[in-house]
Amino acid sequence: MKLLRAQLGSELRVLLRNGEQLLLIVGIPVLLLTFFSAVDLLPTGDVASVDFLLPGIIALAVMSTAMVSLGIATGFERSYNVLKRLGATPLGIPRLILAKALSVVVIEIGQLVLLVGVAISLGASTSSLNVATTLTAVVLGTLVFSGIGLTLAGRLRGEVNLAAQNGLYLVLLLLGGILFPLAELPGALQTMARVLPSGALADILRESLTGAGVSAGSSWAILLVWAVIAQISAARFFRWS
């Protein structure tokens, strides 16, 4: 337990000291939520912008932390031989992975509290909030995105991994029903977007936070399939050095 606590502390310190990571996991989600809630640009129909945005922004936050932040940090740790160096201590691989997973959970709890707080201050309605469903969706989303992030981190060089994670983040942001409804996308793109994990997570969160999900049932199935594929892929392709 002591080793796990020490490694968790080390993971959080490294992450919180990194300005780019903070911008990614806190700055961008809060900025997008605040800006698009205040400026009436999005085609959200009768739904208040902040109510439409909050579920997608939470999905974005999960993606930022579990995929991009974890993936980039782990990729560089692999490149710098940090993982290899830790391999020569009594820490062990299971504790290292658990410490990384817990660091993601700690950050995500902070993100949830912050984003919901900001959304409420902007007038969001939380009357339909289903906490259990929201947390389950966040956990499942974390499994999906951490699997994708670690798969890329385990195969690509540090700089290539950085570019790949950021590029994927942008694609999933734009095609994830986060900033505008998927119905606004052209036909073929819309079909593809519906099977992406970011869109499925945003849809489930929209249902659990505001009761306005489009097809929550199929979204759960899509997210579950992604979770299985991503975790198997990470286990299969991740390399420590």
Place this chain on the structure above:
Amino acid sequence: MILPAPHTNAIAVEVEGLTVRHGFTLAVDNVSFAARSGRVTAIVGPNGAGKTSTIEVCEGFSRATSGSVRVLGLDPQKQRAQLNKRIGVMLQDGGIYPTARVGELIRHYCTLFGNQRLHTELLNLVGLNHVVNTTYRRLSGGEKQRLSLALALANNPDVIFLDEPTSGIDVHGRDLIRSIIQQLRDRGCCVIIATHELDEAERFADDIIVFHQSKIVASGTLDDLRANHEEIRFRTSLSIDIASLARHLGFEVRMVDRERYIVDGTSNPEVIVALTGWAKDHGMSIVDVAAGSRRLDDVFRQLTGGDQQ
């Protein structure tokens, strides 16, 4: 920190018929050696000779293609958890995250090894008190090496593997690292150093293993390696007829560079007298005469046929 290690001079690392392949590349070809507690063993050779590949198998980072390795009687692959508590590892390229701070990193590694109280002592030992709050990326090359060494010492190891420990650092940094290596040896630790800097190995190694093209081409103490490698070095005021001098002395003579020569295979004072006599007869003077054992890099050149690659 300086705890006595048991069984000084006992075999701590035993490598038998080790072969390592990386894909189609043969990195280590059937090598065998032993390293003992209370001694410094230097694995020397040019880059790509197989030093790091050999050490990484001993550390448990990579698998042997064939052969066996025992470190403190343990199998580095199958008993890695037990071994990690007893060996120190200094990687060639640090293995440290650039934004990690010196003090917290040493404290973290001490915690991982259950030696929290060692933290301050290690900081003092490697002389990094003045940069406790500095991040790794802002350290000088020498400070990085010293930090890396401190992490390798966090478990007070019985065997320590140091990969290029003095590479790229200044004279003071080298002196400090040499002094720490001496302390480790004195307390009975088995110190294994991989280095391509032969003069460094010559300074502090008790035993030397010479790698060349994935194989061990020589091993033993420095005296063993230098045995039968005596020479006389000298400089002349004029160019000389090498063949004539060699016939006169009865030993091979070769030119190192312009007006600098070596008489191979002897350091006998009578040969020096014969040399100066020959020079006088030919109307030239001999300066900077030095006789004795060859330096390790000369021995290495001879062992490898002058091929450093």
